[in-house]
Amino acid sequence: MTVVPGGAADVIVVGAGPAGSSAAWWCAQAGLDAVVLEKAAFPREKVCGDGLTPRGVKALDDMGIDTSPASGWVRHKGLRVQGGGEVVEVDWPTLSTWPAYSVVRRRSELDALLADHAAAAGARLHTGVTVTEPLLDDAGRVVGVRAESGPDKEPIVWRAPLVVSAEGLSGRLAKSLGLVRREDRPLGVAVRRYVRTPRAHDDYLDLSFDLTEHGPSRDSMPGYGWVFGMGDGTANVGFGLLDTRRSTGADHRAVLRDWLATFPAEDHLGEEFAVTPLRGAGLPMALHRQPAYTRGLLLTGDAAGTVNPFNGEGISSAMETGRMAAETVADALAVPAGPAREAVLRRYPARLGAAYGRHHRLGMGFLALLSRPTVVRLATAHGLKRPVLVNAALRLMGNLTDGWTGDATDRVVAALTRLAPAV
Numbered sequence: 001m002t003v004v005p006g007g008a009a010d011v012i013v014v015g016a017g018p019a020g021s022s023a024a025w026w027c028a029q030a031g032l033d034a035v036v037l038e039k040a041a042f043p044r045e046k047v048c049g050d051g052l053t054p055r056g057v058k059a060l061d062d063m064g065i066d067t068s069p070a071s072g073w074v075r076h077k078g079l080r081v082q083g084g085g086e087v088v089e090v091d092w093p094t095l096s097t098w099p100a101y102s103v104v105r106r107r108s109e110l111d112a113l114l115a116d117h118a119a120a121a122g123a124r125l126h127t128g129v130t131v132t133e134p135l136l137d138d139a140g141r142v143v144g145v146r147a148e149s150g151p152d153k154e155p156i157v158w159r160a161p162l163v164v165s166a167e168g169l170s171g172r173l174a175k176s177l178g179l180v181r182r183e184d185r186p187l188g189v190a191v192r193r194y195v196r197t198p199r200a201h202d203d204y205l206d207l208s209f210d211l212t213e214h215g216p217s218r219d220s221m222p223g224y225g226w227v228f229g230m231g232d233g234t235a236n237v238g239f240g241l242l243d244t245r246r247s248t249g250a251d252h253r254a255v256l257r258d259w260l261a262t263f264p265a266e267d268h269l270g271e272e273f274a275v276t277p278l279r280g281a282g283l284p285m286a287l288h289r290q291p292a293y294t295r296g297l298l299l300t301g302d303a304a305g306t307v308n309p310f311n312g313e314g315i316s317s318a319m320e321t322g323r324m325a326a327e328t329v330a331d332a333l334a335v336p337a338g339p340a341r342e343a344v345l346r347r348y349p350a351r352l353g354a355a356y357g358r359h360h361r362l363g364m365g366f367l368a369l370l371s372r373p374t375v376v377r378l379a380t381a382h383g384l385k386r387p388v389l390v391n392a393a394l395r396l397m398g399n400l401t402d403g404w405t406g407d408a409t410d411r412v413v414a415a416l417t418r419l420a421p422a423v
């Protein structure tokens with residue numbers, strides 16, 4: 001079969017989820033010719049809770065995306081946390097680094113919007129193109145990708161001095177260079193469906209630590225459930241088990257059914273009100289694939305395992321790492337190919353480590369605690385009664401502080417984080 005040359009670019013970005021579109025947008029801003037290859041066609045589904053914490057809002061703001069309700073975003077001012085018989089509403093903290101609200105947006109819309117935004121900035125977006133393997137030079141360095149284009153799977157080759165993998169959990173390119181997932185890192189799993197419900201408009205995002213094993217033991221589980229009102233007559237309901245290494249193989253559908261049965265019947269959250277099937281996917285955490293740079297390939301988002309172990313949030317870090325990769329690519333291409341460029345590129349994994357390493361290490365400790373039902377019961381029953389503790393936990397878990405320049409709570413969180421070794 002003839003291989004069609006796709007062309008050449010300064011950088012190839014593989015995947016147009018939040019990580020890829022962010023990488024492409026920041027590359028385009030830096031004046032680089034970025035080509036984005038995405039296997040799906042937009043709009044496309046992505047199994048997700050659709051929630052963007054203030055960190056996610058900031059990453060959108062930084063790309064000039066208007067997150068006002070008038071532009072279709074649904075805002076929430078905080079969380080309603082349930083656990084051990086307690087329910088508490090806690091507002092997002094008012095900080096100078098992060099906005100004080102979160103947003104939800106269906107991933108089918110969010111990802112199409114981000115891809116369009118990158119294309120509008122000058123990135124060349126090609127959908128319906130599945131990247132199959134890296135193109136290597138004689139020294140084994142990545143100099144492009146091989147792909148299949150369109151329904152006929154036409155073989156195609158794209159060339160660039162640098163490639164950004166934003167492929168999500170599969171991380172096919174990384175794997176083919178020997179970067180496999182670290183088994184000592186947590187891998188979560190989460191499921192969700194949309195339901196038609198009167199609970200679609202709410203100022204607070206519902207979270208619950210009252211998930212229980214379905215069956216005789218009825219132990220609490222290392223994760224949480226959510227109900228996120230989408231503002232359009234539907235809600236995204238689901239739950240995440242944050243560490244599958246500690247899972248007992250419980251039936252996800254039954255766990256969700258049992259938990260949703262604890263809500264009032266008139267909320268219409270059960271399966272009978274579903275408008276989509278229950279679907280699930282993995283949550284790769286704690287920088288599970290390292291190093292995040294090798295031989296011309298940079299890893300971003302889920303491909304690098306940047307999901308926050310405390311809460312399963314991965315959209316914000318996908319966009320943040322997309323930006324970090326783009327900045328690294330721009331700096332690297334500004335110096336001649338060879339040792340000087342390589343030195344710039346090798347700093348990228350350290351940048352990810354500095355941004356997330358210690359926080360994710362603490363998160364791994366949190367997951368270990370979460371797997372002990374008695375600790376969860378005690379912490380939720382007693383902790384949720386104390387607003388100062390809830391507020392501090394929200395900042396710690398969401399990685400939402402002003403750091404050393406912040407208030408006393410922020411400084412305690414910063415001190416705690418500094419004590420943790422990076423993952």
Ligand SMILES: Cc1cc2nc3c(=O)[nH]c(=O)nc-3n(C[C@H](O)[C@H](O)[C@H](O)COP(=O)(O)OP(=O)(O)OC[C@H]3O[C@@H](n4cnc5c(N)ncnc54)[C@H](O)[C@@H]3O)c2cc1C
Pocket residue numbers: 014015016017018019020037038039040046047048049050051052053056129130131132166167168169170172189190191192238279280281282283300301302303307312313314315316318
């Ligand atoms: C049930 C569930 C609920 C979640 N809820 C939340 C939440 O509420 N908030 C939150 O912040 N995070 C949540 N997450 C995590 C979040 O979905 C991910 O962390 C996030 O999508 C990662 O973004 P990404 O750009 O790295 O990868 P992805 O979003 O997975 O995007 C990867 C893209 O690459 C494309 N691609 C893959 N392979 C190839 C290839 N070979 N060639 C070309 N294209 C390719 C894919 O089609 C896709 O478009 C949830 C996850 C799950 C499973």
